[in-house]
Amino acid sequence: MTEADPGAPTPSTRERPKWLGGVIGTVVVIAVWWLLAVTVFQDGGSVPTPWEVVKQVKADGWDFYATNAGITLRGAGQGFLWGNALALLIAVLVLLVPPLEAVATQLAVISYCMPLTAIGPIVLVIFGGRAPTIFLAALSVFFTTLVGALLGLKAADQASLQLIEVYGGTRWHRLLKVQIISALPNVLSALKIAAPAAMLGAIIGEYLGGIDNGLGVVLTVAQQQFLVPRTWALAFVIGGLAGLGYAIFALIARFVTPWSTGASAGGTP
Numbered sequence: 121m122t123e124a125d126p127g128a129p130t131p132s133t134r135e136r137p138k139w140l141g142g143v144i145g146t147v148v149v150i151a152v153w154w155l156l157a158v159t160v161f162q163d164g165g166s167v168p169t170p171w172e173v174v175k176q177v178k179a180d181g182w183d184f185y186a187t188n189a190g191i192t193l194r195g196a197g198q199g200f201l202w203g204n205a206l207a208l209l210i211a212v213l214v215l216l217v218p219p220l221e222a223v224a225t226q227l228a229v230i231s232y233c234m235p236l237t238a239i240g241p242i243v244l245v246i247f248g249g250r251a252p253t254i255f256l257a258a259l260s261v262f263f264t265t266l267v268g269a270l271l272g273l274k275a276a277d278q279a280s281l282q283l284i285e286v287y288g289g290t291r292w293h294r295l296l297k298v299q300i301i302s303a304l305p306n307v308l309s310a311l312k313i314a315a316p317a318a319m320l321g322a323i324i325g326e327y328l329g330g331i332d333n334g335l336g337v338v339l340t341v342a343q344q345q346f347l348v349p350r351t352w353a354l355a356f357v358i359g360g361l362a363g364l365g366y367a368i369f370a371l372i373a374r375f376v377t378p379w380s381t382g383a384s385a386g387g388t389p
Contacts, residue, residue, distance in 0.1 A: 168349045173356070176349035184338075185357055192335040193361065195250050196322035199257020204265045204314060206258070208307070211269035215295060224266065232263035236321060240328045253325030253334070260321030261314035268310025272303025305380035308373035315365030323358060 154169050161167035168176075177185070207228075214221045236256050243252045276299040326336025335358055342350040373380075 165348060168352055172349045173352050176347075177353045180350065180353070185353075188333055188335050188338050189357060189361060191333050192253075192319075192322050192326065192358075195253035195325065195334070196257045196318045199254040199259075199321060200261055200314065200318040202254065203258030203261040203318070204311065207262050207265035208269055211266055211273060211303075212295065214270060215273050215299065216292075221270075224270070228263045228266045231259055234259065236260070236324050237328075240325055244328050244330050248330060250325070250331055252328050252330070253322045253336075256321035256325040257318040258321070260317040264313050264317060265307070265310045268306045269303060272306030273299045275306065276302035305373070305377045308369060308377060312366050312369040312373065315369055316362035319358065319362040319365060 150170055153167075154171075157167045157169040157172075210220075210224050210227070214224045236259065239259070240252045240256055243255045247255075273295075276294075322334075323336040323339070326334040327340060331337060335354060339351065339354045339358070342354060
């Protein structure tokens with residue numbers, strides 16, 4: 121009889137699939153939700169069961185959710201692009217012209233501290249239509265991306281930067297060959313947060329009125345009419361889309377910057 125290798129994996133220590141924990145957590149949350157809906161919140165009717173939400177989604181139809189989601193995503197996407205483009209442009213300018221850093225930092229802090237519900241009505245009065253949706257989505261992502269980009273650009277390896285200087289490289293050479301690559305992990309981490317933030321800004325913009333469709337609009341109507349299952353269904357759709365935006369950039373970061381996400385080839389010893 122041979123002695124078992126003490127270092128060999130056993131059924132209890134063998135690595136479980138990474139998705140198993142998420143599945144178990146989801147099942148537990150749904151079970152607790154269902155239990156609370158039929159016990160604690162049964163009389164008030166403010167918390168429907170998961171099955172009631174599913175029936176409401178089926179009754180409303182795919183077109184209802186897809187049409188309004190597409191409108192909201194369009195506004196959130198435009199704001200996401202504008203806000204992030206401006207943040208990245210300012211970060212590059214700060215790197216090329218260091219004295220601008222104080223101004224850029226103050227601008228970022230002001231944008232972060234500015235209440236969306238206060239600035240949104242002003243934008244609605246001036247521009248009308250869907251301008252608040254795009255503007256608030258852009259404002260929601262600006263601070264996160266600007267700070268992430270500045271931190272990433274400053275994190276470049278000093279030895280690499282000095283090497284480029286020795287060979288006569290300019291600031292543009294340092295930016296293109298070292299600093300942008302160094303900043304990618306921070307920028308992508310910022311974009312992961314910016315994607316759900318843009319969705320939130322777009323929803324707040326739609327809450328302000330002036331338009332007649334979009335997830336924020338139909339959510340407001342559902343709340344006013346006390347359509348509880350529909351309100352919950354819309355909340356889950358909005359949350360799912362925000363989570364999808366985060367997941368997309370997390371996946372991009374995994375493949376674009378494997379050195380920072382641990383996704384490089386080869387296992388751990």
